Amino acid sequence: MTLNEGSIDQIYRVGDVKTDDPGMKEFLFSLGCYPGERICIISRLSSALVVNIKDARYSLDSDLASAIILSDGAAESLVV
Amino acid sequence: MKIALTGNPNSGKTTLFNSITGKIEHVGNWPGVTVEKKEGPVKSSLLPKGQSVTVVDLPGAYSMSPYTSEESITRDFVMDESPDVIVNIVDATNISRSLFFTTQLLELGIPVVVALNKSDLNSKKGTIIDSALLSEVLNCPVVDTIATDSRNSGLGDLAEAAVSLKLKKAKQPAPAFSKGIDPNNKEEAEELDKKRYDFVSSVVKRVERRTVSSSSQTGQDKLDRIVAHKWLGLPIFAAVIWVVFSISQSWVGPWLADILVGWIDGFYGLVEGVIGEGTNPVISSLLLDGIIGGVGAVVGFLPLIMVLFFMLALLEDSGYMARVALLMDRYFKKIGLSGKSIIPMIVGTGCAIPGIMATRTIKSERQRRTTAMLTPFMPCGAKLPIIALFAGVFFNDNAWVGTSMYFLAIALIIVSGLVIKMITGDNSVSYFIMELPEYRFPSFKRAAISMMSRAKAFIIKAGTIILVCNALVQLLQTFTWTGQVVPEGNPGASILAAIASPLAWIFIPLGFGIWQFAAAAITGFIAKENVVGTLAVTFSVTNFIDVEELALVADGSQVLSVFGIGSVAALSYLIFNLFTPPCFAAIGSMNSEMESRKWLWGAIGFQLGTGYVMAFLVYQLGTLFTQGTLGSGFVGGLIASALFVGVIVLQISKTRKYDVQRNLKAA
Structure with a gap:
C-alpha cells in the first residue's frame, strides 16, 4: 500500500521510498521519512496530503505520496 | 570573530539575526524566506567589552546534503569559509527533526552553540525540554531563546556562550555513534544517517516531555482544511x-x-x-x-x-x-x-x-x-x-x-x-x-x-x-x-x-x-x-x-x-x-x-x-x-x-x- 491509499488519522510505518529522483529520497530522509519511521496522515486537501513526520506537518502531492510505500500491517489508530 | 547562523528552514534565523544586529532583513512565516547569506556586526550591548563579532545569516537547510540551491549556500559556507563558531538555531517545537542537522554540524570540528528558539511556543503547548540535559548529551552549550521577544530573548546569553566557546582551547567532542563507519562508502553513509537519527531519537526521549502528541488534529489543521479546500481555496x-x-x-x-x-x-x-x-x-x-x-x-x-x-x-x-x-x-x-x-x-x-x-x-x-x-x-x-x-x-x-x-x-x-x-x-x-x-x-x-x-x-x-x-x-x-x-x-x-x-x-x-x-x-x-x-x-x-x-x-x-x-x-x-x-x-x-x-x-x-x-x-x-x-x-x-x-x-x-x-x- 502507498501513502496515497492510506486513511486519515492513521499512523503508518514507512516501508520504502520508490522514486527515480535520488535527491528526493535523501531529502525525505533528512526530514525523517525513511523505512521504519512513523508517518501519520492528517488530512487530504484537493490533490495533496498533509502528513505528520517526526513533529512537523508537510504537504505533499499525490505523486510523491504514491512513491512512499507503507509497510504492511503496521497501522495503528490514533488514540485521541 | 565570525559566527554563522544555521538551522532548519523557518526556525527563526533571520528574526534572531535582526535582533542581535539591529538590522531589518526580510522575515516571514514560511520555509525559504532567506535565500542568500547576509552579514552584520553584533550589537555591542550584547557582547562582553572589547569584543567585536560579525554574524552571518544563512538560508535554512534540513541537512548537510543540499536539496535546493539555497541550501547549498549554507553547506558551502560552513564547509569552506570556516566560521569561528556556528550558532545552530533549533526550533524547540520540533527537536526530533532539527537535531539531525545539529549532529552533522557537531562533526565539523567547529564549535557549536545551540539556540533553542521558539521556546515560548513550547510552554504554550505544554512541552518541556530539559536544556541542561540536552547540553550535556550533545557536549555543547544550549541556550533558550525567543527571537521575536526583544526584552526576554536570551540573546545576551547566546552571544556570551558563543564568545566564550571561541576562547576555549579544548575541542568540542562530537557525539560518538559513528565509530568505525566510512562516510565515503554510500551504503555505510546511509547506515550512518540511520544511526544518526537513532541517536537523535534517543536524545529526544531523554530530554523532551510532550503532553500532546504532534500527530493529533489541531485547530490549525481545521483551518488548513478550509483555506486549502478543493473549492473554497x-x-x-x-x-x-x-x-x-x-x-x-x-x-x-x-x-x-x-x-x-x-x-x-x-x-x-x-x-x-x-x-x-x-x-x-x-x-x-x-x-x-x-x-x-x-x-x-x-x-x-x-x-x-x-x-x-x-x-x-x-x-x-x-x-x-x-x-x-x-x-x-x-x-x-x-x-x-x-x-x-x-x-x-x-x-x-x-x-x-x-x-x-x-x-x-x-x-x-x-x-x-x-x-x-x-x-x-x-x-x-x-x-x-x-x-x-x-x-x-x-x-x-x-x-x-x-x-x-x-x-x-x-x-x-x-x-x-x-x-x-x-x-x-x-x-x-x-x-x-x-x-x-x-x-x-x-x-x-x-x-x-x-x-x-x-x-x-x-x-x-x-x-x-x-x-x-x-x-x-x-x-x-x-x-x-x-x-x-x-x-x-x-x-x-x-x-x-x-x-x-x-x-x-x-x-x-x-x-x-x-x-x-x-x-x-x-x-x-x-x-x-x-x-x-x-x-x-x-x-x-x-x-x-x-x-x-x-x-x-x-x-x-x-x-x-x-x-x-x-x-x-x-x-x-x-x-x-x-x-x-x-x-x-x-x-x-x-x-x-x-x-x-x-x-x-x-x-x-x-x-x-x-x-x-x-x-x-x-x-x-x-x-x-x-x-x-x-x-x-x-x-x-x-x-x-x-x-x-x-x-x-x-x-x-x-x-x-x-x-x-x-x-x-x-x-
Whole structure:
C-alpha cells in the first residue's frame, strides 16, 4: 500500500521510498521519512496530503505520496 | 570573530539575526524566506567589552546534503569559509527533526552553540525540554531563546556562550555513534544517517516531555482544511488578494496620499516663493517642475506603496503563504510550474527582485527559470503609481481597474506558462513537498518595521535615480539640439522629443504614438516609478493627486485633456507598462537566477512581445467596441504581433519535430 491509499488519522510505518529522483529520497530522509519511521496522515486537501513526520506537518502531492510505500500491517489508530 | 547562523528552514534565523544586529532583513512565516547569506556586526550591548563579532545569516537547510540551491549556500559556507563558531538555531517545537542537522554540524570540528528558539511556543503547548540535559548529551552549550521577544530573548546569553566557546582551547567532542563507519562508502553513509537519527531519537526521549502528541488534529489543521479546500481555496485566495490591493489602492492608501501631497504642494509653494521671480526661468523650472514636480509626483504615491508593503508583510507573517503554495500546486502543475512558484509571484507584487530571488527554492531548473521569467508580470510596488494614475484619470478611481490588473497578470502567467512549457518541450512533472508552518497572528510591529524599511529604500531611490532622471528629462525637453531654449508652444523641437518621436511610431498601433508616452516608457526601464515622473515633467503636471477632494487625481478631466488620449489608449498604455520587461535591476536579477543567456534574452523578448501584443489587442478591440472602427496603425501592429506569435509557433514546432525524431530513434 502507498501513502496515497492510506486513511486519515492513521499512523503508518514507512516501508520504502520508490522514486527515480535520488535527491528526493535523501531529502525525505533528512526530514525523517525513511523505512521504519512513523508517518501519520492528517488530512487530504484537493490533490495533496498533509502528513505528520517526526513533529512537523508537510504537504505533499499525490505523486510523491504514491512513491512512499507503507509497510504492511503496521497501522495503528490514533488514540485521541 | 565570525559566527554563522544555521538551522532548519523557518526556525527563526533571520528574526534572531535582526535582533542581535539591529538590522531589518526580510522575515516571514514560511520555509525559504532567506535565500542568500547576509552579514552584520553584533550589537555591542550584547557582547562582553572589547569584543567585536560579525554574524552571518544563512538560508535554512534540513541537512548537510543540499536539496535546493539555497541550501547549498549554507553547506558551502560552513564547509569552506570556516566560521569561528556556528550558532545552530533549533526550533524547540520540533527537536526530533532539527537535531539531525545539529549532529552533522557537531562533526565539523567547529564549535557549536545551540539556540533553542521558539521556546515560548513550547510552554504554550505544554512541552518541556530539559536544556541542561540536552547540553550535556550533545557536549555543547544550549541556550533558550525567543527571537521575536526583544526584552526576554536570551540573546545576551547566546552571544556570551558563543564568545566564550571561541576562547576555549579544548575541542568540542562530537557525539560518538559513528565509530568505525566510512562516510565515503554510500551504503555505510546511509547506515550512518540511520544511526544518526537513532541517536537523535534517543536524545529526544531523554530530554523532551510532550503532553500532546504532534500527530493529533489541531485547530490549525481545521483551518488548513478550509483555506486549502478543493473549492473554497481559490475564492478565499482571490478575496485575500482583493482585500490587500483594495486597501492599499482604494481605501487607506489614497487617504494617506492626500495628506502627503498637501505637504509636497506646500513645499513647492515655499521653494517657488524663495527663488522668486528674478531667477533664470530655465533653472527655476528645472528645480520646480523637473525636480520637485517630477519627484513629488512619484513620492505622492508613496503611501499606497507603504500600505501595500504593510499588508504583504502581514500576509507573509501569518503562515498563509505555504498554504497558497499547496493550493496552487494542482493548477500550476498543469502549466508546467510548481505550487512553490506562487510564492515568488506574491513576493513580486512588492518588488520583483526579491520575488525572482525567491525562485531558488524551486528544485527543477526549468520551473525555476520559467518562474523567474513570469514573476515580473505581477505588478510590483513601483508600478502601483502607474496603475493609480491611470485608474484615477481615465476610470474615475474605480477599484476594479487596479485589482483586475492583478488577475490579468495571473491569467497572463497561466497562458505564458503553457507556451513556455510547449517551447521547452519539457513535460516532466516534479514532486511537491513543503513544510507547513504553524499559523500565527501577524505582528503589526514587524509589519510596520518592514514597511518603514521599504519606504526608506523608496525615498532614497526617489532622491537619487528618479531625481536625476527627472532632471535629465526636464533638461532634454528644455533645450534643442543647438543648445537653444525650446520656443514657447513648440515642445516638439526639444532634444527629448527628437529622441522619443522615432520610437513613438512603434506605439501608434497601441494608441499612444505620442513622444511623451514613448519617453516615459523608456525611462521606466531604469525604474518603473519614472513613468509617472516623466509624464508629470513632460506634460508639466506638477501633481496628480487632489488635496481638496478625496480623489487620487486632481480633476481627472483636466489631466485627461493634457494627455490627449482616450481611455482605451490609456488602458493599453497601462497594460504595456505593466507587462513589458521589468526595470534593469530586476532584469539583472533574472540573469543571475536563470544562469543562461539564452533564457535571459528569450525572457526579455517574450516579455516585450507579450506587452506589445496585449496593448495592441486592448487598443484595437477596445476601439472597435467603443467606436465601431479599428484604431490607427492596425495593419502595422498586426504585422508586428503576427511576427511575435509566428516566432513562438516556430519554436514550438521545432521542439515538436525534435521530439518526434527522438522518439523515432528510441523506437
